Amino acid sequence: MVSQTDGTEATQVLADLDAYRTREAKQQPTWPDPDAVRVASAELAAQPPLVFAGEADLLRERLAAAARGEAFLLQGGDCAETFAAATADKIRDRVKTLLQMAVVLTYGASMPVIKVGRMAGQFAKPRSSDTETRDGVTLPAFRGDLVNGYDFTPESRAADPSRLVQGYHVSASTLNLIRAFTQGGFADLRQVHEWNKGFVSNPANQRYESLAAEIDRALRFMDACGVDHSALTRTEFFVSHEALLLDYERPLTRIDSRTGKAYDTSGHFLWIGERTRDLDGAHVEFLSKVENPIGVKLGPTASVDDALRLIDRLDPERTPGRLTFITRMGAGRIRDVLPGLLEGVRDAGAQPLWVTDPMHGNGITTATGYKTRRFDDVMDELLGFFEAHRAVGTFPGGIHVELTGDDVTECLGGSENIDEATLATRYESLCDPRLNHMQSLELAFQVAEELKRTVR
Ligand SMILES: O=C[C@H](O)[C@H](O)COP(=O)(O)O
Numbered sequence: 001m002v003s004q005t006d007g008t009e010a011t012q013v014l015a016d017l018d019a020y021r022t023r024e025a026k027q028q029p030t031w032p033d034p035d036a037v038r039v040a041s042a043e044l045a046a047q048p049p050l051v052f053a054g055e056a057d058l059l060r061e062r063l064a065a066a067a068r069g070e071a072f073l074l075q076g077g078d079c080a081e082t083f084a085a086a087t088a089d090k091i092r093d094r095v096k097t098l099l100q101m102a103v104v105l106t107y108g109a110s111m112p113v114i115k116v117g118r119m120a121g122q123f124a125k126p127r128s129s130d131t132e133t134r135d136g137v138t139l140p141a142f143r144g145d146l147v148n149g150y151d152f153t154p155e156s157r158a159a160d161p162s163r164l165v166q167g168y169h170v171s172a173s174t175l176n177l178i179r180a181f182t183q184g185g186f187a188d189l190r191q192v193h194e195w196n197k198g199f200v201s202n203p204a205n206q207r208y209e210s211l212a213a214e215i216d217r218a219l220r221f222m223d224a225c226g227v228d229h230s231a232l233t234r235t236e237f238f239v240s241h242e243a244l245l246l247d248y249e250r251p252l253t254r255i256d257s258r259t260g261k262a263y264d265t266s267g268h269f270l271w272i273g274e275r276t277r278d279l280d281g282a283h284v285e286f287l288s289k290v291e292n293p294i295g296v297k298l299g300p301t302a303s304v305d306d307a308l309r310l311i312d313r314l315d316p317e318r319t320p321g322r323l324t325f326i327t328r329m330g331a332g333r334i335r336d337v338l339p340g341l342l343e344g345v346r347d348a349g350a351q352p353l354w355v356t357d358p359m360h361g362n363g364i365t366t367a368t369g370y371k372t373r374r375f376d377d378v379m380d381e382l383l384g385f386f387e388a389h390r391a392v393g394t395f396p397g398g399i400h401v402e403l404t405g406d407d408v409t410e411c412l413g414g415s416e417n418i419d420e421a422t423l424a425t426r427y428e429s430l431c432d433p434r435l436n437h438m439q440s441l442e443l444a445f446q447v448a449e450e451l452k453r454t455v456r
């Protein structure tokens with residue numbers, strides 16, 4: 001990957017990349033000092049890429065298999081990663097949680113699972129309101145560690161472009177650790193029991209232990225037969241985030257020396273959020289010019305026409321694996337809205353990957369002010385997703401979930417039955433509530449059941 005290849009062609013690609021600057025970019029911070037943004041951008045542009053074009057291409061191929069019904073996408077991680085929580089233990093526990101969920105899904109449904117973290121760059125948040133008021137004091141809303149601090153003071157809430165550079169470095173160290181964990185023996189399937197260690201014992205863990213014992217038996221059988229399982233010693237793991245902050249994404253976009261095409265090297269997979277998916281907006285324009293596999297969130301108001309226009313803008317060649325639609329309808333709406341969308345897109349001859357985000361349509365706020373979600377609503381939206389696909393005959397290709405490996409109390413319910421009073425005990429998210437380790441495993445077991453019914 002280099003920043004420039006042959007003169008004219010590269011100049012044209014770079015000019016095309018900057019076309020987004022003439023479009024409206026929603027959800028961007030107001031940087032107090034534009035010069036400081038230019039300095040940060042230049043510094044980012046001088047850094048090495050975080051991911052390589054060939055890796056993004058590989059992920060596109062994997063996602064193409066999922067769109068055809070031959071694989072399943074598991075995408076998960078924090079709503080908002082933070083610089084402070086980018087510690088070895090927390091990153092390891094999130095990776096372990098995703099590996100455990102992937103094992104449950106792979107074993108349960110006998111289907112390859114593509115593992116993608118909302119990690120190593122998920123630092124910028126779109127907000128419903130530009131400001132937050134506490135006890136009569138109004139300050140800018142927290143927009144993620146890439147923009148400002150969470151502390152409720154004017155200094156902390158001011159948008160600071162040096163955070164763009166810090167975010168790059170935290171992403172680099174997070175990704176370095178992820179690569180070490182997934183390539184260096186930790187993800188070896190023979191460690192399937194180890195991934196469960198260190199988490200509090202609970203019914204979901206115990207169910208996982210029995211499944212791990214079955215996998216162990218199968219591996220011993222394969223050993224006895226002399227089967228080579230070197231393929232099981234490491235695992236592919238990709239990273240993704242919402243490509244929200246264009247002052248971060250643009251400087252990290254480079255021309256691939258192999259092909260002369262542009263790749264956003266801040267992550268393998270980038271998505272456009274529900275609030276920034278306007279057809280004429282800067283986000284759609286910018287991501288239309290990069291080669292990475294990309295996603296678009298679709299909320300309950302998305303029409304067939306919206307989906308088809310997004311396909312035309314973002315995937316005009318209908319490249320397999322290029323475009324993922326991540327639906328987030330809400331448990332109460334999905335059964336009404338999703339089937340028509342699936343039919344309309346199918347009838348137009350397109351085959352995007354369809355993934356469910358059962359979190360963002362199910363937010364509620366408690367009387368005590370906690371943003372939360374009911375585990376039952378999350379599960380209900382998941383079931384609605386599988387039902388809609390079964391009814392239409394399309395493939396339910398994956399899940400996109402906000403989760404953590406930590407033992408937090410942010411979502412209500414689950415078999416631990418977290419109630420409103422318990423939310424306060426370990427509520428750590430700076431933005432949306434995440435499934436904790438146990439709720440994540442419970443969800444994986446249920447998805448495996450649904451997937452089994454679908455692929456049977
Ligand atoms: O993660 C998603 C959004 O950033 C989040 O739901 C917005 O939350 P808000 O409504 O509190 O701004």
Ligand SMILES: C=C(OP(=O)(O)O)C(=O)O
Binds near residue numbers: 079273275328357360
């Ligand atoms: C902001 C998010 O979601 P959405 O764009 O679907 O609201 C998110 O995934 O954190």
Ligand SMILES: [Mn+2]
Binds near residue numbers: 079402
């Ligand atoms: Mn969120």
